[in-house]
Amino acid sequence: MQESHARVYAAIAAIPRGRVASYGAIAARAGLPGRARLVGKLLGETPEGMELPWYRVLRASGHVALPPGSRGFREQCRLLRAEGVEVINGRVPLSRFGLDADLDRALWGMPV
């Protein structure tokens, strides 16, 4: 397990219930700015058994990253809605459920 990987997992685990974050934001918080794809790759390789709120991670646009209609896609929508997050047509309104600067600071404590 690489240090960078551990930090990515930690950043994801820190997302509060009922909230979502983008791949880019996670990468940035893990000290890997510009490496959103790495986060996606990690999640793709992450076994289902791992306890990680992977479903709280979306694209910067608010769209669910998985192929619409796929197993994972439906699972992600289900889990999000179970937390009270609105998923409309495979998309989440980040204006309300995304982590804004204030909450971000409160969570990860630190600035950029």
Place this chain on the structure above:
DNA sequence: GCTTTGACGTATG
């Protein structure tokens, strides 16, 4: 080693 392939992001038109 080089090329291809992604659960991505930002800029442009």
Place this chain on the structure above:
DNA sequence: TCATACGCCAAAG
């Protein structure tokens, strides 16, 4: 809103 282009980088072939 959709499409293209380019940046990014670890893995797999």
